[in-house]
Amino acid sequence: MEWEKDAQEVVDNIPVPEIMKNMTILYAEKLARKNKKDKVSMEEVIQTRNDYFDLFGETLSKRLKEIREKGISDDSIDPQTELNKGPLLYQFELCHSRFIGCTRQVINVVEFGKQLKKKLEEWKVTEMIADKFDVPFMPHTLFTVSISACPNNCTAGEVKDFGIHGIAIPAFNPEKCTKCGKCVEVCIDQAVVMEEGGPVIIKKHCMQCGACAIECPTGAMSIAQQGYRVMVGGHFGRWHHIAKEVFKIGDKEKVIKALYNSIELLRKEAKSEEHLYHMVERFGLEPIYKNL
Numbered sequence: 001m002e003w004e005k006d007a008q009e010v011v012d013n014i015p016v017p018e019i020m021k022n023m024t025i026l027y028a029e030k031l032a033r034k035n036k037k038d039k040v041s042m043e044e045v046i047q048t049r050n051d052y053f054d055l056f057g058e059t060l061s062k063r064l065k066e067i068r069e070k071g072i073s074d075d076s077i078d079p080q081t082e083l084n085k086g087p088l089l090y091q092f093e094l095c096h097s098r099f100i101g102c103t104r105q106v107i108n109v110v111e112f113g114k115q116l117k118k119k120l121e122e123w124k125v126t127e128m129i130a131d132k133f134d135v136p137f138m139p140h141t142l143f144t145v146s147i148s149a150c151p152n153n154c155t156a157g158e159v160k161d162f163g164i165h166g167i168a169i170p171a172f173n174p175e176k177c178t179k180c181g182k183c184v185e186v187c188i189d190q191a192v193v194m195e196e197g198g199p200v201i202i203k204k205h206c207m208q209c210g211a212c213a214i215e216c217p218t219g220a221m222s223i224a225q226q227g228y229r230v231m232v233g234g235h236f237g238r239w240h241h242i243a244k245e246v247f248k249i250g251d252k253e254k255v256i257k258a259l260y261n262s263i264e265l266l267r268k269e270a271k272s273e274e275h276l277y278h279m280v281e282r283f284g285l286e287p288i289y290k291n292l
Contacts, residue, residue, distance in 0.1 A: 001029045003040040010045050020099060024048050079110045083117055089129040090120055090143040093160065097149040105149040106166030106210055106226060112252065113147055119256060120145075123263055134272040140237070143266075143276070145259070151207045151229070156236075158243050161276040162259055163231040167249045168210025171224035174198050183212035183221050208249075228255045232262055232288055233280030241277040246288055254292055261288045 003011070011025060031044040078099065083092045094109045096102065120126075125143060133141060146160035150168075157163020177198045184192050184199060191205035192212055199221070201212075213221040227249040234243030246258050265279045265287045279287075 001032060001040060002038065004042065007040050007042050007045045010042070024052065027051070079113070083113050087126070089126040089137065089141055090145065092117065093144060093146045093155040095148040095150075095152075095154040102149055104152060104209060104211060104214070106151075106168045107147075107149055107228065109147045109149050112164075112255075113145075115252070116145060116147075116256070116259065119259065120263075123260065125263055128263070128267050132266070132270050132272060132274070151209045157231050157234065159234040159236040159240070160243065161232070161234065162262055163234055163243050164228050164255060167208045167225075167227050167229050168213065168223045169208050169225040169249070170201060170206070170210060170213050171222050172199060172201060173220050173222065175220075176218045177220035178218055180217065182215050182217060186211045186215045225249065227251055230255055230258050232258070232285070233277040235275060235277040239277075241281075243277075244280060244285060246285060247292070250292075257292055258288055261290050261292075 007028075011021065011028070028040050028044040028048040031047055032038075032040045035044065037044075080092060080094045080098055083094070092113050094113055097105045098110050098113075129141065129143060130137070144160040144162070146155040146157040146163045148155045148157060148163075148165035150166050153163070153165045155163075155165075157165055174197065179194065179198055181194055181199075184194050188211075189205050189207050189209075191202045191207070192199050193202065194200075199212075210223050210226075213223045216222075228251070229248055230246040230250065231243035232246055233241060235241040247254065250258075262276055262279075265283065266274075266276060269279055269283065271278075
């Protein structure tokens, strides 16, 4: 679709990674079609801005404005680029909270990604994988670490070698509750129901995302425990495998131990062109549970 000059200039000068910019372009063009127009005008650009700011909320919108004013480069805005720079045989996939945060963010994917990269460097994972493979390296050779900020798991950790996402277990304090119903409204898993005495959390339905606590205006809903869920042995493509859960919630130290055990299992047992899912199939989770 064509764009009016002033509208195009505004979009061209937004200092955000291309993936985010493309989303705003597509949204503005959708609005133009809805408005029966052949070109995108400033009207659609302004509406796009307002709609995204409503989605992000005040805190994230403020961060985005600061980025725009500073003119920060794509590499600085997208820390995943830096994590994956250089000749490596592993890669990190971080959810979109890596850009300016997320309203559902439970963990900081950027800082944890940096910490785990240091560990992979220390354990010489690239050299280990290189020495294992008897064929030229291809993108599917890479060992992938997936980190998502919440149980939405936007980086699809279930089909990655090592999947991590944030977990927030909610708790309810009836003394602070006004029965406003906000917790029920924001729970997309219908794990919170309003009863006579106030909201009740149905544990078997709760995905432990913390949304009810984040949105509660009085603090009646709070996060009782926060941590990381880990899955291992996922794979996509021709030999599709769903990763197996190592633990539902743990701290950083436990995640690092599980990652180390996974790497050591590959180092000791993997044959050429084998991935972690081969190890999980052959040996189960017992070697990864070791010393956790």
